[in-house]
Amino acid sequence: MSKKNKPPRPEPESLALPPCGVDSHAHLDMVEFDTDRVELMERALSSGVARTGNVFLGPEAYRMNRAMFADRPEIFFILGVHPGNADQCPPEAVEAMRQAFRTDPRLRAVGEIGLDFYWDDHPRELQERVFRAQLALARELGLPPVIHCRDAFDDTIRVLKDEGFSGRKLLWHCFGGDEDQAGIILGHGWHVSIPGPVSYARNEALHRAVAAIPLERMLLETDCPYLSAEPWRGKRNHPALLGFTAQAVARIKGMPVDALWRATGDNAVEFFGLTKSPSFQEDHA
Numbered sequence: 257m258s259k260k261n262k263p264p265r266p267e268p269e270s271l272a273l274p275p276c277g278v279d280s281h282a283h284l285d286m287v288e289f290d291t292d293r294v295e296l297m298e299r300a301l302s303s304g305v306a307r308t309g310n311v312f313l314g315p316e317a318y319r320m321n322r323a324m325f326a327d328r329p330e331i332f333f334i335l336g337v338h339p340g341n342a343d344q345c346p347p348e349a350v351e352a353m354r355q356a357f358r359t360d361p362r363l364r365a366v367g368e369i370g371l372d373f374y375w376d377d378h379p380r381e382l383q384e385r386v387f388r389a390q391l392a393l394a395r396e397l398g399l400p401p402v403i404h405c406r407d408a409f410d411d412t413i414r415v416l417k418d419e420g421f422s423g424r425k426l427l428w429h430c431f432g433g434d435e436d437q438a439g440i441i442l443g444h445g446w447h448v449s450i451p452g453p454v455s456y457a458r459n460e461a462l463h464r465a466v467a468a469i470p471l472e473r474m475l476l477e478t479d480c481p482y483l484s485a486e487p488w489r490g491k492r493n494h495p496a497l498l499g500f501t502a503q504a505v506a507r508i509k510g511m512p513v514d515a516l517w518r519a520t521g522d523n524a525v526e527f528f529g530l531t532k533s534p535s536f537q538e539d540h541a
């Protein structure tokens with residue numbers, strides 16, 4: 257079929273999902289959204305995405321960009337130094353985050369933090385030190401961590417066990433592993449967030465893993481602007497496209513997409529301690 261005759265991609269509004277979905281992980285403060293951020297936040301709401309967690313990649317991004325969401329109560333916040341920025345986490349940065357978490361009730365989790373041996377931009381020892389410092393902060397604040405792990409599964413598990421997080425509330429972001437890895441994560445009592453690549457036909461190991469993950473431990477995320485689900489693969493991702501990820505997961509689970517949408521949304525509300533109707537004064541319980 258020539259490009260000209262290709263049917264248009266379905267828009268997310270056409271999925272007609274109920275207004276109770278949650279995108280647990282988005283980077284809406286990135287420059288990729290500078291031209292149409294407000295429009296896309298509106299589209300998320302009209303596509304059933306009631307709440308979106310914006311992940312600030314460190315205290316400087318939080319300080320510079322949080323005003324973008326000043327009048328968007330549906331956006332809650334996650335803050336942490338990504339392992340790719342491990343050289344930007346001196347004690348002063350941890351202190352700046354501590355102050356932010358203590359004063360801003362919209363900040364609901366410490367992340368994304370972890371280990372990334374794929375890009376390997378920074379020495380592994382430094383990544384691990386920065387990871388541990390932020391796990392300590394999460395423990396001190398009584399907030400859950402959101403974990404980034406790429407090509408570093410065994411080391412990430414080792415550090416988390418060592419820091420006493422087995423059995424504690426924790427979200428494994430952007431899960432792309434197999435059934436064995438899912439089993440280990442679930443065995444520690446943690447939650448798993450599923451991104452768009454679950455919709456790619458060739459990700460069979462991930463499909464089997466998702467089939468095995470109990471619904472009550474599952475959240476959904478876009479990780480936008482990256483990792484769009486089919487049929488938007490390769491295009492810029494945004495929170496409204498979360499419904500296509502839900503569709504793929506529902507197909508794997510053999511359940512109606514509305515029920516999957518509701519269940520994963522409820523899980524996120526519970527995990528992050530969100531109020532059902534958005535407010536700026538989420539309870540720091």
Ligand SMILES: [Zn+2]
Nearest residue numbers: 281311368479
């Ligand atoms: Zn991310």
